[in-house]
Amino acid sequence: MSFQLYLLRRILFVIPVCLGITLFAFVIANAVPADPITANLPQSALNNEEIIAAFRARWGLDQPPHIQYLTYLGNLLQGDLGTSIKTRNPVAEDIGKFLPATIELATVGIVFGIVFGVAFGVISAIWRNTLADYLVRILSLLGVSFPVFVLALVGLTVLHAQWRWVPGPGRLGVLLDDPPFVTGLFLIDSLLAGEYETFRDALSRLILPGLVLGLYVSGIIARITRSSLLNVLGLDYMRTARAKGLRERVTIWGHALPNALIPVVTVIGLSYSNLLSGAVLTESIFAWPGIGRYMFRASTSQDFPAIMGGSIVIALIYVGVNFVVDILYYFIDPRIRLA
Amino acid sequence: MKRFVVLLAVLIALFSLGMAQAQDETVLIIGHAESTDSLDPARGFTQTTGVVNKATYETLVTFPDGDASEVLPLLATEWTISEDGLSYTFTLREGVTFASGNAMTAADVVFSFNRLINADGNPSFLADNIASVEASDDSTVVITLAASSPSFLTQLTNSAFSISDSATIAANGGVDGEDAATADAAEEYLNGTSAGTGPYILEAWEAQVETVLVRNANYWGDAPYFDRVIITNIPEPATQAVALQSGEIDLALDLTSDQIAGLEGTDGISIYRGPANIVHFLLMNANPDVGGPVSNPLVARAIRLALDYEGYKTLWGGVQPGTNLAVGLLGAYGEDQAIERNLDEARALLAEAGFADGFDITLDYPDFSFQGVNMNTNAQKIQADLAEIGINVTLNPAEVQVALEGYRAGTQGFAYWFWGPDVLDPSDVLSFLPGGKVASERAQWLPENAPAEINDLIAQTGSTFAAEDRVALFGQLQDFLQESGPFAPFNQPDIQTAFASSLQGYVWHPQWLLDVAILSEGM
Numbered sequence: 036m037s038f039q040l041y042l043l044r045r046i047l048f049v050i051p052v053c054l055g056i057t058l059f060a061f062v063i064a065n066a067v068p069a070d071p072i073t074a075n076l077p078q079s080a081l082n083n084e085e086i087i088a089a090f091r092a093r094w095g096l097d098q099p100p101h102i103q104y105l106t107y108l109g110n111l112l113q114g115d116l117g118t119s120i121k122t123r124n125p126v127a128e129d130i131g132k133f134l135p136a137t138i139e140l141a142t143v144g145i146v147f148g149i150v151f152g153v154a155f156g157v158i159s160a161i162w163r164n165t166l167a168d169y170l171v172r173i174l175s176l177l178g179v180s181f182p183v184f185v186l187a188l189v190g191l192t193v194l195h196a197q198w199r200w201v202p203g204p205g206r207l208g209v210l211l212d213d214p215p216f217v218t219g220l221f222l223i224d225s226l227l228a229g230e231y232e233t234f235r236d237a238l239s240r241l242i243l244p245g246l247v248l249g250l251y252v253s254g255i256i257a258r259i260t261r262s263s264l265l266n267v268l269g270l271d272y273m274r275t276a277r278a279k280g281l282r283e284r285v286t287i288w289g290h291a292l293p294n295a296l297i298p299v300v301t302v303i304g305l306s307y308s309n310l311l312s313g314a315v316l317t318e319s320i321f322a323w324p325g326i327g328r329y330m331f332r333a334s335t336s337q338d339f340p341a342i343m344g345g346s347i348v349i350a351l352i353y354v355g356v357n358f359v360v361d362i363l364y365y366f367i368d369p370r371i372r373l374a
Numbered sequence: 375m376k377r378f379v380v381l382l383a384v385l386i387a388l389f390s391l392g393m394a395q396a397q398d399e400t401v402l403i404i405g406h407a408e409s410t411d412s413l414d415p416a417r418g419f420t421q422t423t424g425v426v427n428k429a430t431y432e433t434l435v436t437f438p439d440g441d442a443s444e445v446l447p448l449l450a451t452e453w454t455i456s457e458d459g460l461s462y463t464f465t466l467r468e469g470v471t472f473a474s475g476n477a478m479t480a481a482d483v484v485f486s487f488n489r490l491i492n493a494d495g496n497p498s499f500l501a502d503n504i505a506s507v508e509a510s511d512d513s514t515v516v517i518t519l520a521a522s523s524p525s526f527l528t529q530l531t532n533s534a535f536s537i538s539d540s541a542t543i544a545a546n547g548g549v550d551g552e553d554a555a556t557a558d559a560a561e562e563y564l565n566g567t568s569a570g571t572g573p574y575i576l577e578a579w580e581a582q583v584e585t586v587l588v589r590n591a592n593y594w595g596d597a598p599y600f601d602r603v604i605i606t607n608i609p610e611p612a613t614q615a616v617a618l619q620s621g622e623i624d625l626a627l628d629l630t631s632d633q634i635a636g637l638e639g640t641d642g643i644s645i646y647r648g649p650a651n652i653v654h655f656l657l658m659n660a661n662p663d664v665g666g667p668v669s670n671p672l673v674a675r676a677i678r679l680a681l682d683y684e685g686y687k688t689l690w691g692g693v694q695p696g697t698n699l700a701v702g703l704l705g706a707y708g709e710d711q712a713i714e715r716n717l718d719e720a721r722a723l724l725a726e727a728g729f730a731d732g733f734d735i736t737l738d739y740p741d742f743s744f745q746g747v748n749m750n751t752n753a754q755k756i757q758a759d760l761a762e763i764g765i766n767v768t769l770n771p772a773e774v775q776v777a778l779e780g781y782r783a784g785t786q787g788f789a790y791w792f793w794g795p796d797v798l799d800p801s802d803v804l805s806f807l808p809g810g811k812v813a814s815e816r817a818q819w820l821p822e823n824a825p826a827e828i829n830d831l832i833a834q835t836g837s838t839f840a841a842e843d844r845v846a847l848f849g850q851l852q853d854f855l856q857e858s859g860p861f862a863p864f865n866q867p868d869i870q871t872a873f874a875s876s877l878q879g880y881v882w883h884p885q886w887l888l889d890v891a892i893l894s895e896g897m
């Protein structure tokens with residue numbers, strides 16, 4: 036299959052998924068047994084029919100559901116996600132503010148996750164059933180099963196409050212100003228503006244939460260790397276490679292690992308989407324103004340435009356990362372190119 | 375791998391160096407789970423809004439720094455109330471300017487109140503009783519009420535009644551007319567900067583991240599100590615505790631009592647304790663069919679005499695309230711006027727009521743902890759206290775919603791609940807007097823159960839305005855509650871806050887939670 040055809044097929048596949056997501060988000064948002072009027076109007080206004088009617092009209096709640104959905108879809112196509120009932124800002128603008136914080140954190144987290152996860156997985160597979168293997172397997176089990184908020188709090192208490200190795204919660208020290216907005220990613224914006232102090236602070240504040248998220252996802256990445264690599268190591272062509280006298284390092288990194296990568300990349304993609312959709316607990320503990328906390332607040336106040344806008348953006352992130360993973364498959368695995 | 379670990383250690387060490395930052399201005403950093411909905415005084419109605427607007431705006435009248443025991447002048451220097459209680463005439467303070475430099479006049483008061491009334495914001499209901507606001511001259515404002523309300527002055531201390539700069543707000547889309555709910559467009563402006571007369575100016579509010587206040591150079595009063603106040607949003611109390619320990623913040627506003635206990639004795643951290651305004655009390659249903667023995671006023675009084683009030687203070691700190699009127703409010707009976715434990719007298723009263731050998735009764739209460747006070751612990755202590763006069767209490771804890779249902783329906787005979795005032799005014803205690811919500815609906819203590827003179831006194835509270843007259847009137851009502859009421863208030867627990875020991879002057883306030891302008895730094 037040519038790359039163009041593969042790409043086209045993947046893109047066409049994305050369209051119905053996106054449409055399905057919007058419909059799903061809409062149905063869920065409308066089906067919950069909560070009333071946006073009681074959630075968003077003051078107690079005193081609830082007896083006032085005029086105020087309630089005005090609220091319904093303003094947010095389109097007086098229309099039948101299918102009209103509400105079509106209107107929403109129409110606006111969505113123009114990039115309009117509606118206006119948040121709570122913050123009264125356009126949802127797209129709110130998400131534009133909160134999403135970069137999450138992207139920055141999730142990216143650092145997944146980098147740590149890949150480094151630790153793949154390294155642990157390879158160590159564990161090569162030295163199978165040795166002490167190293169057992170240690171790695173215990174560690175990865177801990178990574179998967181240990182509550183991330185405990186890890187985060189212990190990290191803050193020990194590494195920040197006691198040892199002072201890392202700075203405290205927050206995306207930037209309170210005495211520093213945000214860098215001028217270009218991408219919303221502090222690391223990039225501060226470099227663009229030449230604010231090196233800000234860059235250093237922002238980077239240092241990413242280490243601990245990134246490490247926590249990284250350890251959290253490294254567990255599953257290590258397990259998948261290990262089992263996939265063990266699978267490949269047992270195949271005939273590995274024996275052939277060794278038989279023809281290749282050095283062990285070359286057999287593993289050059290032949291085994293690339294062929295074991297498909298499930299690993301899939302898991303990395305899923306983990307990354309997972310982190311990008313907002314790690315609510317981690318974001319809360321590190322006072323990180325990310326999309327997870329934005330969505331949490333929106334949910335607790337029945338802010339439907341924000342819930343739907345956020346859900347759609349998060350779903351699109353999943354679709355987007357999956358899409359990238361699909362494209363990576365094409366390059367990693369020649370069999371897909373030939374199919 | 376080894377190389378990676380070394381690299382990581384080097385990176386961490388490098389960045390740690392940057393942590394200590396030089397400061398050339400005095401900065402106060404507060405860790406708080408931000409709840410701001412809006413910083414427009416006509417629209418915001420949350421705890422954080424109150425803290426911020428207390429610093430950036432001022433009201434006509436205010437409370438003392440640490441309680442709500444009296445109404446004091448602020449932007450109004452004096453006021454008179456008409457005979458019928460409907461008309462309040464305020465004389466404004468001279469020489470007050472807004473942060474913009476504009477002089478504060480009666481027109482600003484009219485604009486601010488009308489904008490609050492008409493904006494249909496979250497706090498607008500507070501102004502429901504205001505019929506009109508008029509400026510009779512530059513420094514005199516007349517507010518006319520729809521119905522007389524002796525608690526009106528205490529309501530005016532709410533930051534919703536902040537006086538804002540009408541010229542600046544009008545220039546930024548603000549209107550105060552009847553169409554303000556739709557036509558007013560100043561909220562966005564007021565979320566970015568303040569337009570008040572307070573000691574601070576709002577420099578920036580980044581929702582869910584931080585709120586920054588800087589000194590108002592045009593402030594009419596004494597300049598506050600801190601040049602800059604930063605309220606940084608830390609939603610997780612456990613993180614606030616860590617940040618306080620590491621010195622990243624100077625004051626943590628949302629710690630739980632467990633976390634406070636954990637910080638006790640930590641170098642460089644002080645704990646503030648002072649009575650909050652939550653009163654824990656026993657309810658004894660006045661309807662004999664529901665309350666049984668405790669419906670007898672003699673038994674109710676015996677129970678009041680049997681409780682070990684000092685013991686509850688040992689558990690939770692705080693004070694013993696004289697009645698259900700929270701200590702700290704105008705005219706409230708404090709410890710010096712509270713009931714003292716007297717077991718002999720309690721036993722004699724029980725005998726007089728025909729229960730010389732005591733009786734069995736069930737105590738209903740929610741299985742709940744509020745502000746660190748565990749109601750189960752208190753219920754067990756109540757059980758032990760009453761056993762001493764022969765009353766055999768069976769505890770019946772229930773899930774909060776379930777217990778609330780019985781409480782609201784008035785079907786609980788003997789129950790343990792707590793109450794926080796709806797308004798910081800003595801009239802709040804009317805809820806516990808015949809005809810009031812708790813008394814009538816929950817304890818079935820009706821006006822016909824009370825002597826005519828008490829019902830008269832209750833009626834008079836609606837038309838008594840002078841502070842000293844109100845204190846006298848509510849004193850009589852509190853005497854009556856102590857003697858004959860179906861309630862036994864036993865503890866008003868402490869509220870606790872932890873902060874850096876270098877911080878001076880912290881007090882908790884029942885209305886605005888925190889006044890940053892009275893804080894300073896020492897040591």
